[in-house]
Amino acid sequence: MKMADVMRVTLLKNAKIAAGELGMTREVESVNMMDAPDIIHFLKPHELLLTTAFAMKEAPHELVELVKQMAEKGCAGLGIKTKRFLSEIPESVLEVADELAFPIIEIPVDAVLGEISTNILSCILEKRTDELRYALETHKKFTNLIMEGKGTGSIIESLSMLMKKPVLLLNHRLNLLAQSYPNHHPSSIDKENMYNRIKQSIKYLPKQMDGLLSFSLYSTEEHFRQAVTLFPFEIYQEQQGFLVVLSIIGQDPFSVLAVEQAANVIGFDFMKQHALEEHSRRIKNEFFADFLDGDISSEEEIINRGRHYGLQKMQPYICVIAKIDDSSKLYSKKFVHREERIRRFKDRIYELLEDTMSRRVEQYILFTKGDFFVMLLPFTTFNEDTEQEVVGLIRMIQDEIYESLQASVSFGIGNYAEQLPDIPNCFQKATEALRSGYQSKKSRFIQTYRVKELTEMLRMIPYKNLKQFYNNTLKELADSTDREKLDLIQTLAVYLENHCQIAETAKQLYIHRNTVAYRLNKCEEILGRSLRDPNETLRLRIALIVGSLL
Template sequence: MRLSELLDLPVFNGASLVAGNQGIEREVNTVNMMDAPDIIHFLKKNELLVTTAFHFKDDLHSLLHLIKEMEKQDCSGLGIKTKRFLDQIPDEAVSLANELQLPLLELPIQTSLGDIVNKSLSHILDIRTNELHNAMQTHQQFTNHIMSGQGINKILESLSSLIHLPVVLLNHHLRPAVNNFNQPSIFEHLETLITSGHHLHFSKTTISTFSLLNETRDTITLFPVYSHKQYSYLCILGFIPLSDRSTFLTVEQATNVIAFELMKENALKQNRRRIENEFFTNFINGSFSTNEEIISRGKEFGLLNEQRYVCAVGKLDITEKNISFMQYQSEQELIYDKIESELQLFHQKIHLFTTDHSYILLMQLKGGWKDIEQPFFSLLETLQTKIAIHCQEELSFGISNYAQQLIHIPISYKEATDALYYGNMSGKKKFIEIYQPKEVPEILRMVPYEHLIKFYSDTFQAFANDPNKDHQILLQTLSVYLETHCHLAETAKRLYVHRNTVIYRLEKCEEIIGRSLKEADETLRLRLAFRIKALIQGNSTLDHKSKEMKSSNI
């Protein structure tokens, strides 16, 4: 209780405050009587000391030293009984107490110091007992809300009603964790404000009070709520003085009950997350036997088949870090939570999965891709920035073309991972890469070289076996014919021959191959073979030049 309240007790009738009036609102937790000159060594914070001043009747220096030490120990005040050993409190002591703002009381001679101590302590004890009783009732009230299934929102409503101040629960990203507050703009810059170092006194583990840099200069008080290895915060919109023990105890009961409820919710969340990730992993690995099974299972997680999706796959850029497995798991959990928190603010639904150390974002595409492309890119850039700030990691993304249906998502996932792969291969860091369909030469280079050689040899083996010495001319004619999309007149024009000559040569090609050039599969096979021929000749040229360079160096 405050000193001003304690002085209202009848036992202090006749006492007067002679100095330190500015400290009259100091907290008093205990009252002690000075019975030895070495009391300085036993002083306690928030302690009111009363004395007859017997030890200071001829020693002003010791009295001044006591006042200085009491201020250092943050004591509540000093009461001196006058007219017994001291006729009056020395002016020097009054002046020093005023300077230090330490309350200095003059106690009347008829008042017993024992009565002051006993009745004061009895009154303080009664208050503490009442506070404890109220705290137990409050804790039971909050617990009943949880047991009856009313949840955290009901606790926040009850707490707000009890302390007459708005209350909101913030997650560890300092954003509203439940939808019980209709002014989210107050917290828009809170995370940035604190993490950027503007509030150097902010601590995750202790109560913090400060003003926001908004138009109304709102004062908020944060109470840490520790659960599942991280802190949430019970945010009170208003200033709570440290002397208001009743309010502090009420809020502490709320934080205790909320902490247990958050632990329960986190356990359920982790289990659901595991099930979701198992589904997605089985989905992209082709573990489901039918499309009907995929569609049915997808509905469990809010995924609809008749819905277009864009897939983005994020992965941390490879860095050498010497950390334990538990530290790695904790870091991955922090990154997941940060991504999840940001996705909740996006205006379109995005599903989040993890597999193979990757973070998969499935965005439902309502309109055209061009309408959402820039906002989606901005979201990914925000994620990269937040991960860099909070986790000191660089995150890169690959983005797919959109899937027309749910069952096509594995293809989109492959496109996104390919985009991520080629971005890494090009030496980029912290990038966002959109999947681009590969050109034919790029696709062919992805096939093992020996397989290309075999395909080329098998395709043109019939020409090699033909005794006709003019098969190179036939192949040239066939190549130009395919390049001109099977247009006879254009082929003749490019070869400077008559149209009938082209027809004759193509008929000879059909005889050698044994199949008609009007068959689409055959023309596709021949087109690929000619493309492979160009790659093989290009590689042979490079190998020849390489050998020449080595010879010259020798």
């Protein structure tokens, strides 16, 4: 209830506004009636004080100080009953009230302050009851739309019709999720231009906001002016979405209530959707982790389960992985290693990757494995042009992550997977490329797996010669189906990929380092070669590459 509404109360029909008329829009939430000398200590913001000025009858000039203190405290106004203890309100008081836009009401001597107070409080209560009823009805209406499966777009349309004003819904990345323009609104408005202007304005606002914010979009060049009210609301965790109304609604409590209820319902719906997405993402990550680790032996199972995530049998892929540089230092600095905030930060990087990829690549696949963000990008061929295209896309994503989240992220690009069973190998090559970049003490880099040049050269050698070299080098380990020898060749391959580091090999294979040492000794016995000789290890590495080509 505003001061202007107070003046319409029946018992104040003979009262008049003595000063501070510009402040009649002040909100009145309660009424107090007191004549104590230290009354200012008992007043609250948005409170209207009714008084006979008995405490100041001997010193009316003290009213000046009271008015200043009440205005500073955010009180609604001051009602003074004159002709009893105070013959008239001093001119100095009226001047100060006008300067501060603080309303002063002159109440006639025959009025009963107690009855006026009760009358005003009844009006405030009645107004609050109407607002509560309206809020409940509006909330129920919006909730029913969600329960009927009509989505957040229907809420925006309903809100727009209810307020007779255009309404836009933006998520925390400022993507436009829904918009509605009433029929009476000018059809000539450039909606795309409007959205872009609002988006740019929000970027300059504080990261976290509370309550309504009204401003104007203005352009002298285009003779353009549009009032905007922004209402931020929590989508989930610490991220905010925005309801945008193309009008100023702060003076209309029912419009504010309608926006608040819409924001509440949309916020809860987003939280529900986010929980479902997290569950689906966890199942997806588990499937791809099993796939990359070789825990799914059946190609048919890979095809059947992978189809749900967009994995296509005949589609070649390039594997790209990303990792936060020096993540432990970053987490310690930003989040003091609080697990929940670290998880939310990773989620934001995932969503940013998802958002950027969805706008530029069709049928991509994104998931996480440990600390890696893994992307499978579909391409028909893998040549220099393709590589440059992939690097350009990743560079743009890398810069966007750094600009948006101030996070340094590096990328490793694996080789070309012609068939689904080749994808785990491509993932290993991508991790090797990433590891190579880190070993070179680089950060925020993009590293491509470079063995493909050697592969291309080997393809030029006749098949018969390649097969002979392969068999002569690996001897009994070549094409063996024996389980023990398969373990030996796997251990040898991982050992060579990890630059002959036993500890790293054991870690990657999840076995004890003594087991690694034992298997390597067995390999030396079978092959008749020393794994300490650089020339022999180079020969073995080439033989393993040849094996992948046969």
